[in-house]
Amino acid sequence: MVVSIxxxxxxxxxxxxxxxxxxxxxxxxxDVLKMTNTVFKKADGVVASDLGEEWxxxxxxxxxxxxxxxVAVEVWKSLEEQPSDIDVLVDAVVQKFDVTSDQCRDDVxxxxxxxxxxxLIVAVTDKTNA
Amino acid sequence: MxxxxxxxxxxxxxGSVNAATHGAACPNExxxxxxxxxxxxxxxxxxxxxxxxx
Numbered sequence: 001m002v003v004s005i006x007x008x009x010x011x012x013x014x015x016x017x018x019x020x021x022x023x024x025x026x027x028x029x030x031d032v033l034k035m036t037n038t039v040f041k042k043a044d045g046v047v048a049s050d051l052g053e054e055w056x057x058x059x060x061x062x063x064x065x066x067x068x069x070x071v072a073v074e075v076w077k078s079l080e081e082q083p084s085d086i087d088v089l090v091d092a093v094v095q096k097f098d099v100t101s102d103q104c105r106d107d108v109x110x111x112x113x114x115x116x117x118x119x120l121i122v123a124v125t126d127k128t129n130a
Numbered sequence: 131m132x133x134x135x136x137x138x139x140x141x142x143x144x145g146s147v148n149a150a151t152h153g154a155a156c157p158n159e160x161x162x163x164x165x166x167x168x169x170x171x172x173x174x175x176x177x178x179x180x181x182x183x184x
Contacts, residue, residue, distance in 0.1 A: 058147060065147045072139035099136035111139040118141065 040112055040121045041083035048076060057120055066118060071097055072111055079121060
């Protein structure tokens with residue numbers, strides 16, 4: 001369903017319009033992450049460079065560049081080795097850093113959402129497609 | 131094996147690499163004038179060096 005709104009609508013209506021779209025976007029983003037069989041893989045056309053503790057990522061299509069902090073680098077390394085689900089990625093972090101899987105799961109989830117939104121990784125719902 | 135201290139994993143968006151390297155592809159050009167700190171990169175103007183063709 002497409003909902004249009006007049007440009008002359010009062011500000012309060014515009015506020016509700018944008019809030020509804022934000023909530024819809026957020027729920028879609030969360031839905032992807034909650035899929036238990038979601039596997040993430042590195043997007044095509046993304047190159048990584050080791051800068052020491054941090055890594056730089058360059059999206060060759062958009063020419064946008066990003067950096068990952070030291071913990072995010074471990075997640076990225078795992079994704080470079082093979083498409084992985086959230087459990088594998090959390091394990092990779094837990095093995096290297098002083099944190100439990102329960103403590104870092106939400107953080108890894110949030111990182112995956114950011115990487116997906118930036119187009120650096122793609123979510124594959126069926127593992128056979130990974 | 132000692133584990134490293136944990137910080138929340140983070141992705142930082144640094145912008146367009148084209149914008150960051152703006153002007154770098156013109157090594158034979160020089161800035162026209164002295165520009166003060168915080169001059170936007172897009173506001174810099176360049177000229178071809180006078181001795182480039184000599």
